[in-house]
Each structure stands twice: as structure tokens, then as C-alpha cells.
Amino acid sequence: MLGLEELLRGFAIALQPVNLLACFLGVLIGTVVGVLPGLGPTAAMSLMLPFSVAYGPTAGLIMLAGVWYGAMYGGSTTSILVNIPGEAASVVTCLDGYQMARKGRAGAALCLVAVGSWVAGTLAIVALQAFAPPLGKAALRFGPPEYLALMLLAFVVLSGLVGEAQSRGILMLAVGLFLGIVGIDPISGTMRFTLGPTPLLQGIDLLAVAVGLFGIAEVLAIAADPHVPRLVERVGLRSLLPDREEARRSVGPILRGAGLGFFVGLVPGPAPTISTFLSYSLEKRLSRRPEAFGTGMVEGVAGPESANNAAVIGSLVPFLALGIPFSATSAVMLAGLRMHSVEAGPTLFTTRADIFWAFVAAMYVGNLMLLALNLPLVGLFARIATLSPQVLMPVVGVLCLVGAYSVRSSLVDVWVMLIAGTAGLWLRRWGFPPAPLAIGMVLGPMTESSLRLTMQTFDGDPTRILSRPLAMAFLVAAILFQAFVLRRARARLAVAREEAS
Amino acid sequence: MRGFALLMAGLGVAAALSSAAELGFGTLAEPGAGFFPCAVGVVLAAAGACSAASGRRAAGRGARAAPLSRQGLSRVGLMVASLVGWLLVLPVAGYVLATFLAVVAMGKAMGLPGRLGPLLLAAGVAVGLYLFFDFVFYVDLPRGLLAP
Secondary structure, eight states, X not given: OTTHHHHHHHHHHHTSHHXXXXXXXHHHHHHHHHHSSSOOHHHHHHHHHHHHHHHOHHHHHHHHHHHHHHHHHHHHHHXXXXXXXXXXXXXXXXXXXXXXXXXXXXHHHHHHHHHHHHHHHHHHHHHHHHHHHHHHHHHHTOOHHHHHHHHHHHHHHHGGGGOSSHHHHHHHHHHHHHHHHOEEOTTTOOEESSSSSSGGGGOOOHHHHHIIIIIIHHHHHHHHSTTOOOSOSOOOTGGGSOOHHHHHHHHHHHHHHHHHHHHHHTSSSOHHHHHHHHHHHHHHHHOSOGGGTTSOOTHHHHHHHHHHHHHHHHTHHHHHHHSOOSSXXXXXXXXXXXXXXXXXXXXXXXXXXHHHHHHHHHHHHHHHHHHHHHGGGHHHHHHXXXXXXXXXXXXXXXXXXXXXXXHHTOHHHHHHHHHHHHHHHHHHHXXXXXXXXXXXXXXXXXXXXXXHXXXXXXXXXXXXXXXXHHHHHHHHHHHHHHHHHHHHHHHHHHHHHHHHO | OHHHHHHHHHHHHHHHHHIIIIIIOBOSSSBOTTHHHHHHHHHHHHHHHHXXXXXXXXXXXXXXXXXXXXXXXXXXXXXXXXXXXXXXHHHHXXXXXXXXXXXXXXXXXXXXXXXXXXXXXXXXXXXXXXXXXXXXXXXXXXOGGGOO
């Protein structure tokens, strides 16, 4: 394998006590940050910067990366147990993870997330180690046209999330796109739908909306039920582990999630969040029972949670190979390295190869630590679902309040969350799916900026996008994907007709 | 349901018109700040109208969500009031007191029995979360009356 000798040298450095301690602290703090709604990995990594300086460049980088992928794992815990996404990248996990918990399969879901995250993380590290320099260069060829074509591909893949009632799903998507517009236009600086110079200038925070739509709406839905049922009556030892059928059904989604997440990670923007939506939609499209998604399908948990961990590793490629941070989180890591006068980029592989290989080796160790840290806690976490709703719901309500406040220390975000939560209760009663709204908020701003820049680049002629090979490849992929979906749908319809006759 | 869909359709029309008029649509070669919002407004208006029409057809077939019971509705009202209360009390009384009161109110709204139980739960949650967010993660939660 490429760089095996260097990797072994990296392990020798990564296994030194100080680096092991930094790695452990990183994944531990990352997991806690992920579990708590609101606090994101970027904020937590910024807080850890002074500590990472004290540890030196290698240990500091190891610690910061640990916080990042630890948070990606931890975010799923509250999504599964109480329907509150700990991170934006865990919104999708609410859809089927929480339904699994309601069926008494919280332990199995958490277990699969731990194993899936570990497998996907490890596979992504292998890809990072082998292909970082060439993939980093390929990522640089991404201009606005390629980005726009990728967004179109994403919308085609994600159209599966709209659900059976298409007009309601598209309406929610459009509401999400509209909410994503609110704030200052990043290109011209114009205020858009901010009602004047109000706190809305900062835009509407996705996490506040998601916590409201999923968490607060769930609290209110449970309060509305006069019988106030317990989520789960009791957790048996068997329900803590996935059964053979669940494990078998998870293998494909984990592997697909790993591949998809890694490649989406190479693209600028909130890659972990986008990768989860894409993975969920892909699994739904590939499933023989797409209608069962949203009722506790294990594929809807294993795929997205593997994808977001792989996307974190993927987004390290342009950062390490080129020294270009594609997200706020990798910008914090770059700042951490620069504090030690170490520059990320092509020279890192030659002048500071010790740091690069120790970092790669530490990620193998960190992923293993994450698994060892979280598997024993599965039983404890799963028992949270057995608490009486009279105790659990007030705690969940307050956690949502503090979580929404802690994102930007803004009371406006809490108001937004409350409005989204109250609206969410009625929307779910009327059959409006919440997931497309979140998708609209994630993809809207990126689609807009790439569309406007593409139109400027091509002098208002969108057909010139076909002259760009990479963009053309994405468009062809979108057409092929749609053809595949239509063919499957037609085959399914034929089978249904045959059965009916 | 139809009301919401129609409201969104109206919002879409308003967004499309105001984007084109006030934000500036620009040209295809130089799209302005209103270019994308205008397109989104059109999609919103169309999807809202389609949703309202399909809602009308569903209502005609008698497919409606079951209404909330009076008890359920009052519980939802109390929960929302507790959450709004937290927001209003927070700037004055600070995080610990606001959270304590909100947890007691939500516990009672959910039917948590006894007096000591809700008080102990509220104290534990308020102080525990405060210590965690403030001391471990340096999130500056408002201290209000407890500020030195």
C-alpha cells in the first residue's frame, strides 16, 4: 500500500502517550459536543485551540480532528433518542433513528451508528492516505459551473425525500430555499427580507429551525397526546444489539455511505450535512421498500451516519493537500497549524511528513477510540428512552432552548426555534414533511451563489456549462440517475399490476 | 392545511414581486440580489397553489387530520407558554432561574405528580446544564439576578 513505511513511522509517533491523550480528549469532547444540541464542532474546536497550542503541532492537530469526527458521531445520539439533532449533519438521522427508538431499537441503532462510523471513517482514512495529493488537485478544478451541476445532481438525488405527497414536499423545499435567502446577499451585500437592520441580518440558523421542527414539535406532539405514552417501556439486553437481519441490511448502506461521504467531502461547503441527505435519499431509492422509510428503517440510519464521518475525512483532503480550508471547521484546523508556524499544503508531505503521517495514523487510532468509548455507553443512552415523558419532555424542551441559544448566543434564534417547533406540530399533523425544508436551507445558498457566478462567467448563456467536462459529467450522472429511478419505478408498478390482476 | 398552503402561495407571490421590484432582478449576464429570490418565490407560489388544490380534493374525500382533544390542546398551550416564558424571563432573571421555572411549569403541564419531584428535577437540570455550558464550553449564559 502507498506510504506503508511512512504510516508505520506515523503510528510510532501517534502512539506516544501525549498524542494518545490528545486524541482521547479530542474524541471525548467531540462526542459530548455532538450530543448537546447547538454547540457545533467549529465552536468547540475554536475553544480547544489554546489547549492544542500547549500540546504542540502534531498533538494539537490530532486533538482538533478528534473533536470534529467525535462531534459527527455524537450528534446522532440525541437524534435517535429524543428526536433532537445534535448537529446539522444529524437532522436526517431523526427520520428513522427516532422511529427505531420508539420501537425499542435505540440500542441497535446506536450500535450500528458506532460501528458504521468506525468502518466509514477507517475506509475514508485509507482513501485519504492513498489519494490525498491527486484528489486535492482535482478539488481545485471545482468552479461555479461544476458546483452548479453538482447542486443539480444533488436535487435530482434528493427528490426522493420529497415523499408521496409531492406538492407538499416541494412546498416545504421552497419554504426552506426562501428561509435560506433571508439575510445579507453574500455577493452584493443587499439586505433581503430582514425587515430592516434587525438580527435577521445574520440569516436564519439551520440548526435552530431543525431543533424546532424535530425536537420542539416532538415535545408538543407528545404533550398533545392525552395518554402521554412512554417512548419505550423497557430495554432488554437483546434490544441493545442489532439482530442478524439489521446487521446484514446495514452493510451496503455503510459502504455506500463511506464512498459517497468521502467524495462529497472534497467539495467546498457543509459537506457532512449534504452527504447525509444524499446518502438517505440514495438508500431510499435503492430500497425495495422505499415507502417504509421514515418508520424506522435501519438503512436510513446506517447510511447517513457513515456518510457524515467519511465526509469529515474527505474534507481534510483539500486542507492537507493544498492548504485550502473548504469549511469553517478546517479553517480552525489551519489556524491551529499556523500557530506553530506549520503550513498545510503540498509542502506538508515533504517538509513536515512526520506531522502528516502521525495525523493519518492518529485518525485510525481515534476512530477505534470512538468505537471503544461509545459502544459501552449504548445501554446507558438507550435507557433514556424508557424515562417517563413527564420527566423527559421538560428536560428535552430546556435542552432545545439552551441548544438554540448557544449556537450564536442569540435570543432571536430561540424565537425562530419556537416558531418552527409550533408550526412543526401542525405541519406534521397536516402531512407536510420537514426534511425537504432542511434540505432547502442547506442547498439554497450554495445553489444561488453558484448559479449567479456561472451566469456571470458564461455571459448569461447557461448552455456553455456543457463545455466544462466535470460539470458535464455531473449532468450526465443526474440524467442517468433519474433514468434508473424511473425504470425501477416502472418495474415496481408492473409487478404491482401483475399482483393485482 | 389549505390555509397554510394558500398563505405560502401568497408569500411566494409577494416574495417574487418584491424581489424583482426592490432587490433588483438584474440581467441573465449580471444577476442581481433579487434573481434567485424571485425564482424561489415563483416555485413557492406554484407549490402552494398545487398543495391547496390537492388539500381541497382531500378534504372533499373526508381525509382530515383528527382534531386535538381539549386536554391535549391545553397541554400544548401550557408547554408553549412555558417555553415563551423562558425567553421572556431569561434577560431579567438569568438562565438558572428561567430554566428552573420553565422545567417546573413544563413538568406540571405534562402531569408530573408531587411537589418535591418537579422542584428537584428543575434544580438539577438548571444547575447541571449551566455548569456544563458555562464552565466546560464557555457559553456565556445570561446570569441576570445572580450576576455579581
